[in-house]
Amino acid sequence: MASTTCWDCGQVAHMTPVEGAAVVKTADFFRHRVMGCFRCDGCGAFNIAIALGNPKSSDSALAWLAGRKKLEWVPKEPKKLQIKPFPDVPTPIAAAATEAYTCRLGNNCRAAVLLARSVIEATAKDKGITKKTLIAKIDAMLEQGLIRPHVRDGAHEVRYLGNEMAHGDLAQSVSPADADLVLTLMSEVLDDVYESPARVERAKAGREARQLQADQLAALAQGKPLPAVSPAVASILQAWSQGAVPGQQPTRPSASRQAKPSSDQGSS
Numbered sequence: 368m369a370s371t372t373c374w375d376c377g378q379v380a381h382m383t384p385v386e387g388a389a390v391v392k393t394a395d396f397f398r399h400r401v402m403g404c405f406r407c408d409g410c411g412a413f414n415i416a417i418a419l420g421n422p423k424s425s426d427s428a429l430a431w432l433a434g435r436k437k438l439e440w441v442p443k444e445p446k447k448l449q450i451k452p453f454p455d456v457p458t459p460i461a462a463a464a465t466e467a468y469t470c471r472l473g474n475n476c477r478a479a480v481l482l483a484r485s486v487i488e489a490t491a492k493d494k495g496i497t498k499k500t501l502i503a504k505i506d507a508m509l510e511q512g513l514i515r516p517h518v519r520d521g522a523h524e525v526r527y528l529g530n531e532m533a534h535g536d537l538a539q540s541v542s543p544a545d546a547d548l549v550l551t552l553m554s555e556v557l558d559d560v561y562e563s564p565a566r567v568e569r570a571k572a573g574r575e576a577r578q579l580q581a582d583q584l585a586a587l588a589q590g591k592p593l594p595a596v597s598p599a600v601a602s603i604l605q606a607w608s609q610g611a612v613p614g615q616q617p618t619r620p621s622a623s624r625q626a627k628p629s630s631d632q633g634s635s
């Protein structure tokens with residue numbers, strides 16, 4: 368009984384022999400490369416089994432392969448999809464986006480696409496876009512500068528595929544590759560709207576924090592009042608004092624240990 372992890376659906380499945388086998392000669396008279404075509408019982412995709420050996424004939428090669436314990440299978444299983452973290456996305460939207468990935472990992476590709484469509488719609492609503500249709504909401508995100516033109520086009524592709532299912536056209540099959548692409552396009556929308564701006568804000572706050580430390584040291588040296596600290600900079604300084612800044616760790620000037628920056632010092 369031949370079984371393997373199917374390259375297409377990612378499930379460990381029994382492989383049923385179907386017609387099609389070849390005995391490819393090698394330099395070794397007794398051991399040729401025997402190849403046969405099998406169908407995944409899970410998703411129906413073809414998987415090819417290969418083994419070295421010498422079956423009696425090409426006709427018997429498939430049965431010979433099916434009886435082997437050790438087989439090489441091609442294509443190889445694709446790299447496992449990783450669930451992408453969404454640290455800067457509002458919790459309900461991030462949870463739905465993560466759930467879309469979880470659906471895909473469970474091979475529930477239609478559910479993954481439907482959730483991805485919902486995530487894009489929820490993102491527009493979160494940004495105050497109340498237009499009636501998803502097509503108008505996506506276009507409004509571009510008009511408001513929330514997403515770039517090619518990301519808008521990607522969002523529409525998610526909408527096209529998601530619409531068919533949302534409107535009851537379930538005859539449309541969704542392959543794992545389709546679902547993977549949809550998840551990538553959904554993630555790009557979240558990156559443009561939330562994650563990329565948050566990264567830029569962290570970089571700006573980090574730069575301001577470094578400048579503030581320099582200003583504080585200068586003020587201390589000159590006996591002047593300490594400069595004011597904005598909440599964003601205060602949180603960066605606090606993270607530094609705990610030894611970490613998520614995603615970015617600016618070099619702390621060694622003299623900074625002498626300064627005691629905090630948000631309530633500035634106005635004194």
Ligand SMILES: [Zn+2]
Binds near residue numbers: 374376377378380412
């Ligand atoms: Zn399969």
